[in-house]
Amino acid sequence: MSEEVRRMDNEITKLCEGCKITDEEIQEVVVAEGNMLMSAERVRKCLVARIMSDKEVNKGAFCATMSKLWHAERQIFLRDIGWNRFLVEFQKKKDKNSVLQGRPWPFDKFLVCLQECDGNVALRDIQFSMEPFWIQFHNMPFVGMTRKIGEQLGVTIGRVLVMDTNESGTGWRKFLRVKILVDISKPLARGRFLNLGDKRFFYYY
Structure with a gap:
């Protein structure tokens, strides 16, 4: 085995060792179902919005514009959760359903994609393709x-x-x-x- 191949093999071995889960990381945190009931009910009144733009939009302008455009009976809360992504929390399911039925929605000439908020799905796994x-x-x-x-x-x-x-x-x-x-x-x-x-x-x- 040449010196270069041996060096590459050692580097790969070190990388693999670094990817191993430690004894501390393998421990699980178990959450009682009752502790999730309140947050699960709130999640059912939420949507996740993504502005389909390659540039970052003005967060304040988006929140103010969409809150007026959606004409909800009760106040809507919009929270920034990442690059051009927002969590939209409604106080009434009627308001949420009205926003869904009114799609598609634009903002600053860009499409605003909306997805149901699934409490058991991580943000990075939410698909905005439909x-x-x-x-x-x-x-x-x-x-x-x-x-x-x-x-x-x-x-x-x-x-x-x-x-x-x-x-x-x-x-x-x-x-x-x-x-x-x-x-x-x-x-x-x-x-x-x-x-x-x-x-x-x-x-x-």
Whole structure:
């Protein structure tokens, strides 16, 4: 074994030894379930927000702007929990649900992603990849602007949440509008072909 290989082997061994869990670190702290009930109830009234920007936003401006924009019945508490991330605590579940239903929300031209706050998930493990958007399907024939066809088109993008159609199931206007839970980590296609009988259309969004 050459001297260089021996040196590298020693360095790797030292690194591995440094990664070993000590006897003190292996000890567990057991928390009684009753001690978590109060905080668990508060967590259920919370959301975690992330501003999708590469630059750090003005924290004070974000908290003030969103508190006014959300029009909650009771005061909302926003806490800075890291780079462009905030814990949003509501006093009423009704206010929380209203904010969720009103998505997507912008701040300073950036998307604000919101996720339910799971008390058993660490902050670093929360995924901000899914967000609902109103998608407009353009270049649609009137016979294709229906609830059933809109749902067929919507599932090619994500999970359909709301169809903007009337009681008869039609949405006749300049475009068909569908609210869809979209994976924002992937690029959105420009459109797709739609075959209706012997007719073929390229609809776009």
